[in-house]
Amino acid sequence: MAASGVTEDEYVLIGRDLVKEFAGRSGLFSRRGSHVRAVDGVTLGLKKGRTLGLVGESGSGKSTVGRLLLRLLDSTDGEILLHGEEITKDRHGDLRRARREMQMVFQDPYSSLNPTMRVGELVGEPIAYHRKLRGQALDDEVARILVAVGLSGEHARRFPDELSGGQRQRVAIARALGPSPDVLVCDEAVSALDISIQSQILNLLLRLQEELGLTILFVSHDLSVVRHVSHDIAVMYLGQIVEQGPAERVVDEPAHPYTAALLSAVPEAKPADQRSREKILLRGDPPSPSEPPQGCPFASRCPVAFEPCDKIRPEHTAVEGGGTVACHLQTAGPVLAGRPVPIELLSRAHK
């Protein structure tokens, strides 16, 4: 924890050294008794009223981290602190209180919203459960929240399939806001939407954050979306966070070769930037999480890997400009004027 500087009073929600192993399925293609290590020693903290973007390719363990933090899944190891109190082993009433404070919005409102319930019931249900509102007081609160997410009281009578995709995602957000949570986990919440609708929903989240002081974990495989909404960014690869820090620093001066590769694939708004950032092509696929490598998880695909990378797992070290990175280049790699050589220069030299 010391390396990433996560101290309790600054953070609403902390995950510390989180590990999640799933029992492997014995079948045609998997070895009997093998485990999938979906999350492998993740430490992160959500700062009050801010957004942490969690980014990484499919299967890197982002959703699993979100579900562990919300206690929707039990962790194999590690601890979770909400407002400085450990909730890792909470059950029943304590867990219900913790769950009220942390809500989730999923990618696909088709499957996360029961199609047989009207919007008013969908939004009202968690309010009745957590806040015990009934009758007119409940109806008024539902109408208020629908307006807050850009819908109207008229939508309360509709079924989910009588709404557009964007409206359905607004209902999912309204449902999450009902219990008045402190923390919202948005898991690929805009990934299934058209670009124009994506930006409407992102703007809604930004506005709600400002009005309600919400703390948000924004999970997405898409760095071009994450960078627009996040104050801080954590980059995941094969169950581990390989780099984290203030969004601006991570995007402008990535310290991990994997972050640099992700960024090089993002279309730039400014053509000048596009010219200066060459696309870094990654070879091969990530290793299987059921057989995690001994050294750096990225070593087998890293364009600038050297001696220690496939043998020793790198520790997180502080990066100039904020945050931390787990990369041997920072501690044992080539140095230019007393600083680690920037990734972009190195990967160009390796072409």
Ligand SMILES: Nc1ncnc2c1ncn2[C@@H]1O[C@H](COP(=O)(O)OP(=O)(O)OP(=O)(O)O)[C@@H](O)[C@H]1O
């Ligand atoms: N219930 C489960 N049982 C077994 N393995 C699982 C389970 N849930 C996730 N996994 C495995 O854990 C790893 C991480 O999955 P996770 O869904 O967290 O990734 P992700 O980063 O959210 O991916 P995506 O971008 O595709 O949503 C994957 O290898 C996945 O197959």
Ligand SMILES: [Mg+2]
């Ligand atoms: Mg996911």
